[in-house]
Amino acid sequence: MQGLVYIFIALAALGIAGAAYFGLTFSPIEAFVTAIAFGGVAVMLLERALRQRAEARLERAIEDLSRLLSTDAQAGAVLSQRINAIADANAGSRLEAIEADISVLGTVIRQVAEAVAEIEEARRADGSAPPAPPEPEKADEDAFPEPVIPIDLLKQAIAENRLICHIEPVITLPQRRPHGYDLVPRLMMEDGELADAPDFMPRQGHDEVVQRIEALVLEEAIVIARRARTAGQPIRLFVPLSRASISDPNAVIQLFASLDANRAIADALIFSVSHAEWKAMPLSEKSVLSQIGHRAATFSLTGATSLRCDFGELEGIGFTSVRFDASRFLRNPEDFTDFHTGDVASYAKRYHIDLVATGIVDEQQLLTFFEDGIVLVQGPHISGPGPVRPDLLVERPVVAVAPRRVEAQ
Template identity: 55%
Template sequence: MVYTLIALAALGVGCTAYFGLTFTPAEAIMAALSFSAVAVVLLERALRQRAENRLEEAIENLSRLLATDAQAGATLGQRINALTDINAASRLEGVEGDISVLGTVIRQVAEAVAEIEERTAPTQRQRTLSSPAIVTPPSPEPEPVIALDALRQAIADNRLIYHVQPVVTLPQRRANGYDLVPRLMLEDGDLAERAEFMPRRGGEDVLRHIEDIGLLEAITIARRARAAGQSGSLFIPLSRATLGDAAAAEQLLASLEANRAIASSFMFIVAESEWRALTTGERAIADALLKKGVGFSLAGTRSLRLDVAELAGQGVRSLRIDAARFIEQPDSFTDFHASDIANYVKRFGVGLLATGVSNEHQILELLDFGIALVQGPHIAAPGPARADMMIERPAAPTLRRAEL
């Protein structure tokens, strides 16, 4: 476009020279060409100067970038030199020495505290002996009032039933799971509680049969609850009588394998004393049950001074403690503060379950202690499950396995 304008301007100069200045045609053409040449030279000079200015600016920007990179490289080199000059080995030796000194100091403090406790122990013992307070020992479990033969006959007559008792989560009191509670229907229609008929000494075959019926009840309830779109854990009683018998343990594993889809909703309740007394073979059966997806809940826990991490690795999901005893004597359970122990065991995926809650005051106390799982007569007493969840009992006990 610029060159077009130059050509038009040269044509105008030639016309002006020919018509206005009376130049000859040759002179007018020469004047137009001279004007065009001068205009083109001036334009090329302006363009070259502009290009040179841009090149100079680009060179200056590149110089600044190179200077910045050089400065960053110098700073990086200084940091590398500083890191190279650091003697990490000597510093680690110093830290190890400080840790060793600290360990020595802690050991000396522990020895001093132990010495002080030994000195004060006789005085405390004298105070305890002279104190009129009477410490009540834990009451032993009562002996069953129903004879073993009568229990066998009642089971043969299909008078053993399982009720459910909810385990709720505080403070909403929403059902977290259900305990399967065995009860015995007497001839007069009354119901005998577990403590009144469950064998204490001997009768392992009866105990295994009762636990077998409980597993069948749990499988039936879990299947129908799953079909109804409901969820929740079922706590099933289990003892060494079943874990220690090869045939019963094999049948238990087979039943869980056949119902692996619902096995994760099962929690086996094992007495804490029996759990600690498990033999190597019984422990292997418990590990096999864990691989099927079930968990364990330790009942009757007398102390929380346990290796909780080890219990969690063995599949223990909850520790059952007596609510009244924990509230009145928390120091008999643990050396932790009562409000810290629940959070401590929760770190390992284990929950504290307070049983035997009998009044609202205990619930408030347990909330202050951070215990969220509770069960007891104040929450709900054991009762029958819904009719559509119950197992249809056959006429003969020998047919129970066929339902699996």
């Protein structure tokens, strides 16, 4: 930019020389001297302006530097005051006071222990038996009655392909759109009636029958998931899985083979594991669940009687949801969690786990759970189990039934 100014000064001086020579009839030497004088004066004025500008810039920089140094000096003074205050503090006396308090606390604890021991000795001397401890709360074993269908009839029905799968939706609030579907095994009786799982599923023993039922349900789930994805309507399916299948090596091998052969739709399969069985699982069976999770399938913990779970462990294995009974939760929330009911869902969400309220019986329960941030619900108020669309079913010679239909969307 400065060079361009000098060029303009030279051109102006040349113009002055031309005007003096042609217009004022100066001699060439006089015109040349006039141009040199004009150029010198212009250069001096330009240099003076540039020097004033540089001096002003330098003064501003010095002022800024002075302010910074003043701020640093103030910060140094404050830091020195704090250091002096810390150095003057008598930490030794404070530590001595803390040690004295700890000593007193230890003495009190020892005295309490001695008093309790004396009371127990006095009771033993009097011959009075100590009060019996309260019996632990038994698991809700009678939530479902014992199977009313004999095992022989169950085996015969399975052999005759009279075990069918219906679906029950899990919806998302507030839109009430399907989040996924439970595959519910049901037994077609000879008279055309349908028996639910509590009526025929063995509760103790007969693991081979349970394995067979769960294998058939898994086969049905794979076919439905493949056909739904082919039709452009992918869905999530919750497939029951129990310790009867997890603990048997042959059943585990078949399960792994089915998942490996259907990797494309494995992410659509969510295995439902009972909370009671989860608590009783040894590490070997939990490692089987981890291997299933490595094959893109996930898990859902069902029938939870408490939400005081190790969500970190559940997330590490591959659980994505925890189900609990809606009515029991609303009646006694303190039995499920120590959190406020509006905070438990957000806490579980930190571990990428959704809470699912099951057994919804009225609209008020839906509103309550939606206000608490629990947006996945299921129950008879929403929809009961119903047949799958015929185009998604496994082709088996089963007599058609006519209960209410629930479309798999």
